[in-house]
Amino acid sequence: MFDLVFDTIYFASYSNFYGLGSVSISLFDVILAYILTILCSIIVALVLRLPLLPSKPYRYSFDVSALYPTPIIAIGIFSIFLVLNYTFMYNGLVLAAIIGVLSALFVKYLFDFVFPKPLNDNTGEDINE
Structure with a gap:
């Protein structure tokens, strides 16, 4: 994990190909932005009534929830932006909030269309319906 954080900071601060090599983002800013992304995605998902x-049993459930996969999608998309060295404003905090909101909206309204539930072997219907 620490190698991932170090690599993210390295790419965000030194691999800037737009000529802004002096712009850097600190470890504290990266961790703060990740925490903001997680909290924002969970709060917006709960506001959207996810x-x-x-549902139980947790192991075989294909339902979406506020704790999974919402923050995982938000962290992944935000990591892609950090590695590409696009932090927008305030060292990535505004981008983190935007990605948190958009990931919660994606999970609420588009997740089942992009990743459909598996079919039941006996009836040919969706499992959780």
Whole structure:
């Protein structure tokens, strides 16, 4: 994990190909932006009335919830932006909030279309319906 954080900071600060090599982002800023992304995605998902946890049994549930996959999608998309050295304003905090909101909206409205639920072997219907 620490190698991932170091590599993210390295790419964000030294691999800037737009001629802004003196612009750097600190470890504290990266961690703060990740925490903001996670919190923003969970809060917006709860406001959109996604359940906090999926239905039981958790192991075989294909339901979306506020804790999974919403923050994981937000962290992944935000990591892509950091590696590409695009932090927008305030060392990535505004971008983190925007990505948190958009990931919650994606999970609420588009996740089942992009990643459909598997079919039941016996009836040919979706499992959780």
